[in-house]
Amino acid sequence: MLNVSVVVVCYNERMNIERCLSALINQTYPSQYYEILCVDNGSDDGTRDIIRQFENQYGFVHFILNPVKGIAGSRNLGVQNARHDLVAFIDADCAAPPHWLEALVVGYQKYHALDPRVVAVGGSNVPPAGSLRFYDVLHVFLNTYLGSHGSVQGRRFDGDRPVKHIPTVNVLIDKQRLAEIGAFDITFGNIGEDQDLSYRFQGKNFYYYYLKDAPVTHFLRPNLGKWNKNMFTYGKGRMWLYRKHRQKIELALLLPLLLIPSLLTLFFIGYSPLFYAPLFYFAIIFLVSLGECARAGKITFVFDLFLLYICTHIAYGCGQWYGLIKDREKYRLTTQAHLQCGNS
Numbered sequence: 001m002l003n004v005s006v007v008v009v010c011y012n013e014r015m016n017i018e019r020c021l022s023a024l025i026n027q028t029y030p031s032q033y034y035e036i037l038c039v040d041n042g043s044d045d046g047t048r049d050i051i052r053q054f055e056n057q058y059g060f061v062h063f064i065l066n067p068v069k070g071i072a073g074s075r076n077l078g079v080q081n082a083r084h085d086l087v088a089f090i091d092a093d094c095a096a097p098p099h100w101l102e103a104l105v106v107g108y109q110k111y112h113a114l115d116p117r118v119v120a121v122g123g124s125n126v127p128p129a130g131s132l133r134f135y136d137v138l139h140v141f142l143n144t145y146l147g148s149h150g151s152v153q154g155r156r157f158d159g160d161r162p163v164k165h166i167p168t169v170n171v172l173i174d175k176q177r178l179a180e181i182g183a184f185d186i187t188f189g190n191i192g193e194d195q196d197l198s199y200r201f202q203g204k205n206f207y208y209y210y211l212k213d214a215p216v217t218h219f220l221r222p223n224l225g226k227w228n229k230n231m232f233t234y235g236k237g238r239m240w241l242y243r244k245h246r247q248k249i250e251l252a253l254l255l256p257l258l259l260i261p262s263l264l265t266l267f268f269i270g271y272s273p274l275f276y277a278p279l280f281y282f283a284i285i286f287l288v289s290l291g292e293c294a295r296a297g298k299i300t301f302v303f304d305l306f307l308l309y310i311c312t313h314i315a316y317g318c319g320q321w322y323g324l325i326k327d328r329e330k331y332r333l334t335t336q337a338h339l340q341c342g343n344s
Helices: 017-025 047-057 071-081 100-114 133-142 175-180 193-203 224-244 251-271 279-296 299-325 329-343
Strands: 004-010 034-040 061-065 086-091 118-122 161-163 170-174 207-210 216-218
Touching: 004 017, 004 071, 004 100, 017 034, 017 047, 017 086, 034 047, 034 071, 047 061, 061 071, 071 086, 071 175, 071 193, 086 100, 086 175, 100 118, 100 170, 100 207, 133 224, 133 279, 133 299, 170 175, 193 207, 193 224, 224 251, 224 299, 251 279, 251 299, 279 299
Parallel strands: 004 034, 004 086, 034 061, 118 207
Antiparallel strands: 086 170, 118 170, 161 207
């Protein structure tokens, strides 16, 4: 059997970390073949104490402190401390099913043997079903093109398939290839570091493989307000990604950017019939919501899904405008801090 290092990056995850670690120590994969590395980014809410309890009880759980803020740097620190050739990433607000690690390893062995260019495998991350109405609506939302733009995150594809990107919330990567590519770019801080990694792997002719039987439950933002705040952050990160990877710009992902000024024209409806054009967007989104809810057998979610689409696109678009106008200065400072920490 292959040895694996599982890296969990966390910051103030007291409400989630125990559930995440409990799931990881109860995998069907034999514990002598994997380790769990918890990289804490300076939590002050009791997260560290919970991790230490697991570390004291289980010899394959290890605590690592990263005092410099940033998910990218924490992921790199996890990789640097990993003892094994395969590194699996899962977030602290996720819970893996018992077969998760076994499914990742078996999938990697299978598809890497068929094509050595397969550098990583992973699966979906889906919200918990039946716990909150918002999560149930989100479950429908993320499994649509307008909700995820075809991303593996939240999608439930019918079978295994090659993909360009898998979020680090649920992925297993070849550690040697990760080192060769330069690992995660710490200038991205907390946003877009995994997509940037995928772009660089693509440039070296490597790709990922999606595994339909390796999902994790992701306890995402539990209400519309927190979800919109996160979408704003994602939109900001998308524009910062495009600053570095201009050849990867996709028109479809820029549509929320264009949506914001078009919606502002609604204030001038009285001046010309042309300003009614943005109303077609709302009509189309409602029809899409109706169709997707019917397809999912959740027709009572129509107005919830409609609102979620609208709010997500607006929040994402506003984030894109922010990222377009303002550069990521604080992440350059984070880079300097990492370098100083590494040299000390």
